[in-house]
Amino acid sequence: MTIAMPKPDREVLSRREAIVAALRAIVPGEGVVDATNEMRVFETDALTAYRQLPLVVVLPDTVEQVAAVLKYCHAEGIKVVPRGSGTSLSGGALPLEDGVLLVLSRFNRILDVDFDNRCAVVQPGVTNLGITRAVEHAGFYYAPDPSSQIACSIGGNVAENSGGVHCLKYGLTANNLLGIEFVTIEGEVIRLGGKHLDSEGYDLIGLMTGSEGLLGVVTEVTVRILQAPETARAVLIGFPTSEEAGAAVAAIIAKGIIPGGMEMMDRPAIHAAEDFVHAGYPLDVEALLIVELDGPEAECSHLLKEVEAIARANGATTARVSQSAEQRAAFWAGRKAAFPAVGRISPDYLCMDGTIPRKELPRVLAGMKALSEKYRLRVANVFHAGDGNLHPLILYDASRDDELQRAEDFGADILRLCVEVGGVLTGEHGVGIEKRDLMPEMFGEDDLRHQQRVKCAFDDKHLLNPGKVFPVLHRCAELGRMHVHRGQVPFPDLPRF
Numbered sequence: 001m002t003i004a005m006p007k008p009d010r011e012v013l014s015r016r017e018a019i020v021a022a023l024r025a026i027v028p029g030e031g032v033v034d035a036t037n038e039m040r041v042f043e044t045d046a047l048t049a050y051r052q053l054p055l056v057v058v059l060p061d062t063v064e065q066v067a068a069v070l071k072y073c074h075a076e077g078i079k080v081v082p083r084g085s086g087t088s089l090s091g092g093a094l095p096l097e098d099g100v101l102l103v104l105s106r107f108n109r110i111l112d113v114d115f116d117n118r119c120a121v122v123q124p125g126v127t128n129l130g131i132t133r134a135v136e137h138a139g140f141y142y143a144p145d146p147s148s149q150i151a152c153s154i155g156g157n158v159a160e161n162s163g164g165v166h167c168l169k170y171g172l173t174a175n176n177l178l179g180i181e182f183v184t185i186e187g188e189v190i191r192l193g194g195k196h197l198d199s200e201g202y203d204l205i206g207l208m209t210g211s212e213g214l215l216g217v218v219t220e221v222t223v224r225i226l227q228a229p230e231t232a233r234a235v236l237i238g239f240p241t242s243e244e245a246g247a248a249v250a251a252i253i254a255k256g257i258i259p260g261g262m263e264m265m266d267r268p269a270i271h272a273a274e275d276f277v278h279a280g281y282p283l284d285v286e287a288l289l290i291v292e293l294d295g296p297e298a299e300c301s302h303l304l305k306e307v308e309a310i311a312r313a314n315g316a317t318t319a320r321v322s323q324s325a326e327q328r329a330a331f332w333a334g335r336k337a338a339f340p341a342v343g344r345i346s347p348d349y350l351c352m353d354g355t356i357p358r359k360e361l362p363r364v365l366a367g368m369k370a371l372s373e374k375y376r377l378r379v380a381n382v383f384h385a386g387d388g389n390l391h392p393l394i395l396y397d398a399s400r401d402d403e404l405q406r407a408e409d410f411g412a413d414i415l416r417l418c419v420e421v422g423g424v425l426t427g428e429h430g431v432g433i434e435k436r437d438l439m440p441e442m443f444g445e446d447d448l449r450h451q452q453r454v455k456c457a458f459d460d461k462h463l464l465n466p467g468k469v470f471p472v473l474h475r476c477a478e479l480g481r482m483h484v485h486r487g488q489v490p491f492p493d494l495p496r497f
Helices: 010-014 014-024 037-040 063-077 128-138 153-158 204-208 242-253 268-275 298-312 324-338 338-342 357-374 405-421 434-444 445-458
Strands: 056-058 079-083 099-102 110-114 119-122 178-182 189-195 218-225 231-239 261-266 287-296 318-321 347-349 379-383 392-396
Touching: 010 014, 010 434, 014 056, 014 063, 014 204, 014 287, 037 056, 037 099, 063 079, 063 099, 063 218, 079 218, 110 128, 119 128, 128 153, 153 218, 178 204, 189 204, 189 218, 189 392, 204 231, 231 242, 231 298, 242 261, 242 287, 242 298, 261 268, 261 324, 268 287, 268 324, 268 379, 287 324, 298 318, 324 338, 338 379, 338 392, 347 405, 357 379, 357 405, 392 405, 405 434, 434 445
Parallel strands: 056 099, 079 099
Antiparallel strands: 110 119, 119 218, 178 189, 178 218, 231 287, 231 318, 261 287, 261 379, 347 392, 379 392
């Protein structure tokens, strides 16, 4: 592994049999998995370059069991890694050798659907798409739609603040979340928010959303559901260069048009997706925009003409508007299948996640082209162009000695470029282990310390998902110690004793 993880606690490892027995008493039946072969399925998440068997896997099915497991682990000083469906692309659910992997997949029930208040109460193991399926008969849907929505769980969406192709207009998970129930590491069950729109006091829901399992384990989620729009139409727009497509994106937003979704793909991604799904994508262009307008029919028709005119003014060579709901779905099917489609043209790939100001799209795309030549690796670009959320797919072959390292270095440089142009390290995939050691590129030492203090307020023993998000030197017990980054100490001219 090129990314270092915390060294396992040998004392905890020596107590494994006793720990397993205690957990079996809390979660009886088949709720505890400790056989090596049976734990293999849990050894990685969607960042498959990294694998680690956990100490033991626990699959509770009641809140009381979750609370009891966490209380026991807190008392015994045992690390806990929460896990949903395991679709994290940043290694957020990577197990630890000396840690309990707490899997919430049995929490898979929809508890309540309240159409009058336009919300649904669900358990964290319910899939993202499962919420829409439960309400679509009444003309409603759940707006955030990650590409992995058929598999990813809503609990994981909360942990990573997931978005999707329609987050430009309708927001990320944070913008569609009304309430949560979570359990602290001490085993205390806490409820925040609910069906009402505004919660009193501090925005602790906002704090928990995107916390990546470092502050507590979510056991119930209340989400906002929306009424399906009267009309939704998508248009495929082809460009001779990615830079022109990027300029068109900035121009559309500058015009005051907020599409339901606006996605961009470059030539490698276009061809891979078309070969895989046969969505009807043009194959003679270097970049493709998928722009969806929704709302009243008259508004959609007017805005489609506006978008096409802007695109033509920025060099577009083709434009094709969906003529049916089925065709619109096909347009999006190609985009949502882009990740597995790219997997057909390369043995391995890293899916990066960074966000930039929209106006910087042309500059960043040109920068990625130069980096591709530097590292001698291909890159396919698929991203949420409307909000500047990039998803470069770096293609490599893990069987070759140095390609994983080159791919990771390539990805790190892309993220540094995002920060350099005024962007951020992540948009919706979280930090996990992938971007953990890049945090000092974006945050100063004081920033990291304040973030760590929030962590310590919830988990002073640093037992919940350790090794993620924060650089390895940042621990609650080390807040008063000096942090050395890249061998550079602060104020090197001062004498040290």
